Amino acid sequence: MNQQSVSLPHETPVLNARLRREFRTMEAMVRIWCRTKHPGWASSGAVCPECQVFLDYARKRLEKCPYGEDKPTCAKCPVHCYKRAQREHAREVMRFAGPRMVWRHPWLSLMHLLDKRHRVEHPMEQRRRHFRSR
Numbered sequence: 001m002n003q004q005s006v007s008l009p010h011e012t013p014v015l016n017a018r019l020r021r022e023f024r025t026m027e028a029m030v031r032i033w034c035r036t037k038h039p040g041w042a043s044s045g046a047v048c049p050e051c052q053v054f055l056d057y058a059r060k061r062l063e064k065c066p067y068g069e070d071k072p073t074c075a076k077c078p079v080h081c082y083k084r085a086q087r088e089h090a091r092e093v094m095r096f097a098g099p100r101m102v103w104r105h106p107w108l109s110l111m112h113l114l115d116k117r118h119r120v121e122h123p124m125e126q127r128r129r130h131f132r133s134r
């Protein structure tokens with residue numbers, strides 16, 4: 001399998017370890033998706049422009065994720081910061097690539113499974129609780 005990395009937006013802030021892993025997982029899933037759905041790009045080692053736009057969007061959301069190291073999976077997140085269309089697309093990509101990840105990226109797949117068990121509160125709820133306890 002070609003492990004060449006897809007291009008990232010310029011001057012991207014450094015992601016912490018948790019968010020980097022999340023991005024690697026998303027990148028791996030989009031790559032699986034793109035190779036099947038947009039096969040013309042498979043030989044170039046890159047994803048197609050459409051998938052690259054989606055990856056850039058996902059990366060931007062991760063850079064702004066309020067949870068940082070404590071991040072849940074986006075599917076279990078009470079914030080849901082993705083716009084509707086991108087959220088639907090992420091769901092579709094995950095439905096398709098998720099089962100294939102087990103064989104191609106077992107470690108990322110296992111970690112994603114563990115992340116699914118992680119629950120977080122909405123940041124507003126955290127703030128409310130913080131002020132109530134003062």
Ligand code: SF4
Nearest residue numbers: 065074077079080081
């Ligand atoms: S959906 Fe939630 S967990 Fe995912 S990037 Fe947005 S805020 Fe973070």
Ligand SMILES: [Zn+2]
Nearest residue numbers: 034038048051
């Ligand atoms: Zn594609």
